[in-house]
Amino acid sequence: MIRPGKMLVQVLQSLFKKSATSQYPFKKSEMPAHYRGKINFHPELCIGCKMCERDCPSNAIKIVKVGDKKFEAQFDLAKCIYCAQCVDSCIKKALESTKEFELAVLDKNKLKVTFCADVKKDTDK
Ligand code: SF4
Ligand code: SF4
Numbered sequence: 634m635i636r637p638g639k640m641l642v643q644v645l646q647s648l649f650k651k652s653a654t655s656q657y658p659f660k661k662s663e664m665p666a667h668y669r670g671k672i673n674f675h676p677e678l679c680i681g682c683k684m685c686e687r688d689c690p691s692n693a694i695k696i697v698k699v700g701d702k703k704f705e706a707q708f709d710l711a712k713c714i715y716c717a718q719c720v721d722s723c724i725k726k727a728l729e730s731t732k733e734f735e736l737a738v739l740d741k742n743k744l745k746v747t748f749c750a751d752v753k754k755d756t757d758k
Contacts, residue, residue, distance in 0.1 A: 664732035669717045671733040674706040674748035678727035685719035694719055705749035711741050
C-alpha cells in the first residue's frame with residue numbers, strides 16, 4: 634500500500650508532467666491513411682449497378698434512380714458499421730471512405746443522409 638506522503642508526492646509530480654493522453658476534443662486527432670470513416674458518394678460516377686447495396690452487410694445503403702443515368706445514394710449512418718465493403722464493391726469508384734468520424738447526434742434521423750446529383754442534403758433539413 635502506498636503511504637499518503639508518497640502518494641502526495643506522486644500527485645504533485647503528475648501535475649507538472651506532460652499529459653500521456655491527447656486533449657481531444659480541444660486538439661483534433663488526425664486519422665491514419667485508409668481510415669474508414671463516413672462514406673462519401675460521387676453521383677457523377679455511379680452507373681446504378683447496386684453492387685454496393687447488395688454487398689452491404691448492414692442494409693445501410695440504397696441506390697435510387699432519379700433520372701436518365703442519374704442516381705442518388707441514401708445512407709442510414711446509424712446502421713452503417715463503416716466496413717467499407719461498399720467502397721470495395723464499387724467498380725466505378727463512386728464511393729469513398731473519408732476520415733470523418735465525429736458523427737454522434739442526439740436525433741437518430743440526422744444520420745439518414747441522401748447524396749444526389751451535385752448536392753448533399755440531410756433528409757431532416
Ligand atoms: S456500386 Fe458504385 S456504381 Fe454501382 S450503384 Fe453502387 S455506387 Fe453506383
Ligand atoms: S461502410 Fe459497410 S455498412 Fe456502411 S454502407 Fe458501406 S458496406 Fe454498408
